[in-house]
Amino acid sequence: MKKGSVLLFFFLGLFVHAQEKPMFDQQEVVRIETELASDKMEGRAIFTAGIDSASVFIEREFKNIGLTYFKDLKTYRQEFVAKGKNANNVIGIVPGKSKPNEYVIFSAHYDHLGLAESGTDKIYNGANDDASGTTAVIALAKYFKELNQNERTLIFVAFTGEEVGGFGASYFSKNIDAKTVVAMFNIEMIGTESKWGKNSAYITGFEKSDFGTILQKNLANSNFSFNADPYPQEQLFYRSDNARLAALGVPAHTISTSKMDVEPNYHKLSDAVSTLDLANMTEIIEAIAISSQSIVNGKDTPSRVK
Structure with missing residues (x-):
């Protein structure tokens, strides 16, 4: 090959590389996380004005993304009564193309502990628990809506x-x-590094279905790894929002990085955005997107939880 041709291909390669965009914009992740964990949300305790502010924010994000309403709902709010008080989930969907009646769920909880009774800092911001997971759900909703290739219907809740x-x-x-739900990606506390360091996370209840094995397969060509839950004594599979659908047989698992034996800010006032590794968190969100592709596209169906 002539020298001129080599130089041409070299510069074309640089140009193409420069045009490539990351799957997820870290600044968007920072924006969403910072808003959800801000003081104005007052700790997002259920039945409070703070959690209503968080709900309004998530609803606005879903609207801007262009998500469809869930089932017969007229808004993104799924309202219900608990302990005699009004509460609501926030749900949006991206309808599936060829398998619209098969559902893949991406979820997180947006509530936290609210306000402390005393002290200078009274706000439980819940940046990691679980503004990080909620941020991931919003980011994933935007990604899959824009990608527009999902064969199964995606539910973001x-x-x-x-x-x-x-x-x-x-x-x-x-x-x-529950029979229509193919898989549930519940995302809980992904803002800190796992015990294995960056570019890694664990899946609760790994042995209860082949959900984790499918995710690992889809990440084979990446530098990211999913692992089995290293804290079985904590019974994490039963302690998050995946447990309700898992009890009905759904391969519903939680993805997390939280070092449950030594996590310094868990359920403390110090759980603030400044304690998070937002670059690593963005990589984890990307890994979830990549690992879910064959399930989202209808090629893989995880085994049911018994």
């Missing part, structure tokens, strides 16, 4: 009441036919 008994997930599970 932000649950309320996880911290006080899983009210939102319980209500949701009673209002969907």
Whole structure:
């Protein structure tokens, strides 16, 4: 090959590389995370003005993305009553092309602990728990809506009441036919590095279906790894919003990075955005998107949880 041709291909290669965009914009991740964990949300406790502000924000994001309403709902709010008080999940969907009646769920809980009774800093911002997961759900909704290649219908849901008994997930599970749900990607606390370091996370209940094996297969050509839950003594599979649908047989698992044995800010006032690794968190969201592709596209169907 002539020298001139080599130089031409070299510069064309640089041009093409420069035109490539990352799958997820880190600044968007930062924007969403920072808003959800801001002081004005007042800790996002269920039944408070703070969580209503969070709901309005998520609804606005879903509207801007262009998500469709869930089932017969007229808004993104799935409203219900718990403990005699009004509450709501926030749900949007991207209809499937060839398999619209088969559902893949991406979920997180957007509630947290609210306000402390005393002290200078009274706000439980819940940046990692679980503004990080909710941020991921919003980012994934935008990605899949723009990609527009999903054969199965995608449901993006932000649950309320996880911290006080899983009210939102319980209500949701009673209002969907579990047999139609192919898989559930529940995302909980992904803002810190896992015990294996960057570019890694774990899946709760890994042994209960082949969900995790499928995700690992789809990540074979990446530098990211999903692992089995290293904290079995914590019973994490039963402690998040995946548990309600898993009890009905759905391969519903939680993806997390939280070091549950030594996580310094878990359920503390110090769980703030400044403690998160937002670059790594963006990579985790991208890994979830890549790992879910064969399920989203209808090529893989995880085995049911028994």
